[in-house]
Amino acid sequence: MLIEKIKARFGGEILDAQAARDEETFTIDREGAYDFFRALRDEPDFDFNFLTDVTAVDWPERKPRFEVVYQLNSLNLAHRIRVKIRVDGADPWVHSVVGVWGAADWLERECFDMFGIVFKGHPDLRRILMYDSFQGHPLRKDYRYNERQPIVAEIDPVVNPIRSSR
DSSP: OHHHHHHHHHGGGEEEEEEETTEEEEEEOSTTHHHHHHHHHHSTTTOOOEEEEEEEEEOTTSSSOEEEEEEEEETTTTEEEEEEEEEOTTSOEEEOOTTTOTTHHHHHHHHHHHHOOEEETOTTOOOSSSOTTOOSOTTSTTOOTTOOOOOOOOOOTTTSOOOOOO
């Protein structure tokens, strides 16, 4: 079983491991996450060569508040797992995995935009769905849905291209 293989290989790096309804979920610490993901991709026993998704979940009543969730697949070995990293609401960051899977680029930007979680080491971390002057992060549970946002002047992107928010 894959859960036993991963637990045997990574031992103390895994904070929690669960298998339910043919889904295997691991919780790891954010400090060693980059090396953990690189090993999952590079080691032939795992060969997780496809990052399906990166998202987050906001649990305002929990400590730590957020979970950053990665869905990984091995196309060659036909297995998949979910990996979670718990993130404190006062210091919401994790290491970027763009260097491991290029597909993480826009997924991490979306997670940053919607939840305000910073991906350290990301090559171009800026808003992707909301405009630059948008205030807040709409998928946080404490976001006020009726919040008035700044009015943005309409521009012609051909004549006046949108600038980078960096």
